Amino acid sequence: MTDPTLERWRLVLGAPASAVGPLGADAAGRDAALDWLYGRDGDLDKRDVRRIGGDGTSVLTTVDWLTDISRLFPHETVERLQRDAVERYDITDVVTDPTVLETITPNPALLRAVLQTKHLMNPDVLRLARRLVEAVIRDLMTKLATEVRAAFTGTRARKPSRWKQARDFDMTRTIRANLGHYRPDERRLFIETPHFFSRSRKHVEQWQVILLVDQSGSMVDSVIHSAVTAACLWGLPGVRTHLIAFDTDVVDLTSDVADPVELLMKVQLGGGTDIARAVRYAADLIEQPRRTIVVLITDFYEGGSPVPLIAGVRALVDGGTKVLGLAALDTDANPAYDRDTAQHLANVGAHIGAMTPGQLAAFVAEQVAG
Incomplete structure (x- = not known):
């Protein structure tokens, strides 16, 4: 029997390490599954690496591969492999093939992939994909709703x-x-x-919370968490929530806030960016500036001159509105953004940062409680 440590190295290195001995049945299956995915990496040739499994003669289909990895690897590894398939190697049939969608286990990586490829889907496939979206969103809602509502609970x-x-x-x-x-x-x-x-119950006055969400492709995680956060805030005492998506156009999605699945299925990722236009739209929604929070969720890469954007944010702040600029709204809060534009907005009074949804809820609750 091959030593488990040597066997793991054999799986990492492929056929060049075959001298360690033959693989067992499960290990051979893992080797074939890894080779099906990572064997297409063009960087292997550049590094003079030949990762060829060679332990099986069959050619795996995407469905076969998904079935095999679900059987052969732990859940966390399966999610990583599926994410790499979609995001690293652009294997779109993972989320556009109806046969695959009927067998795949929903997870956040696949949700991102559905949102990025749903424009490629025919209506039948889209209905299957929607079930995947519903499953992931239901899980996110379960985790986040308690956290958001706890921020609004009295001490x-x-x-x-x-x-x-x-x-x-x-x-x-x-x-x-x-x-x-x-x-x-x-x-x-x-x-x-x-x-x-x-x-003790917190004294709550009516506040407007306006979420402006950049729907460019790089903001997909923030779009997802914005939709779920808005749904969790919806109906809380003292809070009236608006959700606005924007690229070069502005789309008011507030009517769908209570149904984050429907909302996400309407989002169109990609395109240019006109942040200033979204800020102007938010300004028109404001009824009482001193009881309004505008949350601008974007990477701050403005499509045109940043001058109108900076002027718009300054006007909101000068009028008493709290402006929160977030470069990321997700579980990791890892931002990638235009620091120069963000700094200009900070200079005119906006709060700039990155938050998890729970941190945003706590910020809103603190302002509402006064």
Whole structure:
């Protein structure tokens, strides 16, 4: 039997390392699956590397490959392989072939791929792809909704409450008040009277939160998280949410905020960028500037002169509106952006940075709470 460490090196190096000995059945399958994907890397020739599996004679189809990697690799590796297939090697049939879509496991990388290729899909394929979008968004909503809503929940006060809710259970006071009911022989404390904290409610006035989302191709992660964040903010007390997508045109998607799947299926990624136009559109929506937050989510690469953009942001800030410029809104908050334009906007009073959706929710909640 081949040593597991040597076998892993054999999988990394391919046929040139065949001297370590033959591969087992599963390892041979992994080797063929890796070669199907990474064997097409043009950089291998430049480095004089020949990664040829050579352990099987069959030619894998995309469906076969997806089936094999799901069987042979752990879940995290499968997601990485699928992401590389779509993003690194442009294997679009991973999300445009109906046979593939019926078998594939939804994950965020495939959601990004669907949004970038949905214009290539016929209606039947699009319906299958939509199911993938729904599955990923449902998972994101489950994770994010609690985080967003927690930012708007009142803090606990150190005084008793008549309302009995598990989240407000006062363990220390309850134990102290019921020590007389402790039974040493059973080593149990019997609770006769439970005690609870009160929860102070934040005084909330109506605020407008206007999300302006750059739908250029490089912002796909931020578009996804903007849609989910807007859906989580929708209906919260004291917050009226708008979601605007823009490239060189401006599209108001507020009517679809409650349905992030429908919203994302309407987004058209790519095209030029006119950030100033989006800022002007936001200015027309504002009813009470001092109770408005404009969140500009973009890489700040303006298609034309940045002067109108800077003037527009200055006008919003001077009128009392809080302007938050985010170079990224996703789970990693890793920004790539035009630092010069971002600095100009910071100089006229905008807050510039990158945030996770939870951090954005906390920022909005802080402003709303006053």
